Amino acid sequence: xxxxxxxxxxxxxxxxxxxxxxxxxxxxxxxxxxxxxxxxxxxxxxxxxxxxxxxxxxxxxxxxxxxxxxxxxxxxxxxxxxxxxxxxxxxxxxxxxxxxxxxxxxxxxxxxxxxxxxxxxxxxxxxxxxxxxxxxxxxxxxxxxxxxxxxxxxxxx
Numbered sequence: 001x002x003x004x005x006x007x008x009x010x011x012x013x014x015x016x017x018x019x020x021x022x023x024x025x026x027x028x029x030x031x032x033x034x035x036x037x038x039x040x041x042x043x044x045x046x047x048x049x050x051x052x053x054x055x056x057x058x059x060x061x062x063x064x065x066x067x068x069x070x071x072x073x074x075x076x077x078x079x080x081x082x083x084x085x086x087x088x089x090x091x092x093x094x095x096x097x098x099x100x101x102x103x104x105x106x107x108x109x110x111x112x113x114x115x116x117x118x119x120x121x122x123x124x125x126x127x128x129x130x131x132x133x134x135x136x137x138x139x140x141x142x143x144x145x146x147x148x149x150x151x152x153x154x155x156x157x
Contacts, residue, residue, distance in 0.1 A: 034040045
């Protein structure tokens with residue numbers, strides 16, 4: 001199968017080469033070099049005219065090709081619309097944290113942290129408070145009665 005295809009491709013390449021050579025012989029006759037300045041100018045004008053004609057043909061062919069490509073695309077779209085068999089992809093549930101979702105929506109530049117505890121200040125407890133708590137019986141005896149309350153007001157003031 002591959003050998004047959006290879007043979008066909010080689011034949012097509014030979015045919016294209018023959019077509020090129022025939023076209024070049026038809027459109028580009030052998031050039032005779034002019035001897036005078038006037039003949040040289042006429043030759044340049046002829047070549048310039050031929051170049052202009054070929055450019056116009058190339059431009060026209062290019063426009064035809066782009067038009068036909070656009071028509072082909074439009075027809076493909078119409079065929080798909082008429083078939084009506086669009087496969088909808090199955091959507092999967094994705095579990096994302098709020099941080100990951102905001103990062104995906106806002107991009108990697110914005111770092112948003114939804115964890116509220118991270119923004120709170122941490123307060124260290126002092127050792128004096130712990131000692132005072134350990135001595136609660138002594139404090140109650142000192143503050144008992146009128147003398148204790150008088151001492152409490154005197155120490156605070």
